[in-house]
Amino acid sequence: MSLAQLSGDWHALAVLFVAGVVPNQIWRMLGLWFGGGIDEGSELLVWVRAVATAILAGVIAQIVVEPPGALASVPDALRYGAVGAGLVAFLLTRRSIFAGVVTGEVFMLAGKWWLG
């Protein structure tokens, strides 16, 4: 791998800023700007937090439903099954993130191996 390959070109970095950095940071800076006057326990904040949680849930669902890259090689049923199995383990272990993640991964890998 050459140094040029590692650093890439300026065009790609410009695209990163236009399509990645600006559309992302704008929301943080708006939060900083408008968040100032909002009280920690206010009703508005309860709504805003619920919407934030639901949008994150949408991002989770999007990666599983419309998988990127190598994840697309895993059949639909196996991806949904892996999330379901992880959820069962998470609930059975009184909310252990570790148990949920490991169970989901093992389910997916075992399924892939079984399907060949």
Place this chain on the structure above:
Amino acid sequence: MALPPLDSPQWQSSWRAFAWGLRSITQTILTIVLFVTYLGIGALAHDTHFSLLWALASTLFVWAGPAQIILITTLGSGATIIQSAIAVTVSAIRLFPMVVSVLPLMRTPTTKRRELIFAAHLTAVTLWVECHRFLPQVPRERRIAFVHGLGCGLVSVCLCANTVGYFLAANLTQTLGAAILLLTPLSFLFSTARNSREVADIVALGLGILLYPLAAKMNSGLDILVSGVVAGTIAYGVHWWREVRA
């Protein structure tokens, strides 16, 4: 490692608070999850023919896993800059309420807005979850320094992970690549679920997942926004109804 008590002299210097924040990255399983997620992002960047510098810059300046994954996959699949920017900005809307809800935890009556810029930049799902867990154990006037330490620690871990993932990518089988990409939804789901204390949080999470495929059928390009606002508002309705009845 336990954080020192609130009245400990350990908290008298900002640098000490920064160091305690930095050290706190060893106290959460999410650091490992983040490491593996960013290993995946590094590998994905390599497979999509982005440079290592590009991948590192995206971690440093975007600092949001889902946004980075969406950016790489859309650009990689031939989307225009505008289409990628829209997809990224929709996924990033959640950062707005996150920043709004996390900054009051570290603000004092004399805090100026510019002192919170870096903390706002560092805010993403992991920091959001950890702030709610750690900050009650940190004196209010040292919380910004603590969050700077915690955030810098997490960013450093992710930059290392990107680099390792980038060089591993060539040797990664498709199955292993899929396993690494699956870590993102699993870890986001369970870390958010663990942080849900109220019924409204659980409703928002569950309904947000279930409504997304429905919203996606509308093909508006704003799927996540539509399902998020609807599910979040219903969850707020549940919260309001329970308050009224109580």
